[in-house]
Amino acid sequence: MSELNTQLHVRTNSDSLSAFKDRCKSMNRQYQDVLREMIEAFADDRLSIVPTNINQKDSYYVNRK
DSSP: OOOOOOOOOOOOOHHHHHHHHHHHHHTTOOHHHHHHHHHHHHHTTOOOOOOOSSOGGGOOOOOOO
């Protein structure tokens, strides 16, 4: 892993954050580490995000080729 030399601030609702933290805790992982892994995997094209039924204007998603 390269040097951690910058920050990313993300806004979300409290229910989503609590659920994310709970899921990370159940995996015995710190949520900050999981977020870093998700960012790296997305940048390396190793992360697939499946579109949801949410209004597309309210969500971001990636269509795999």
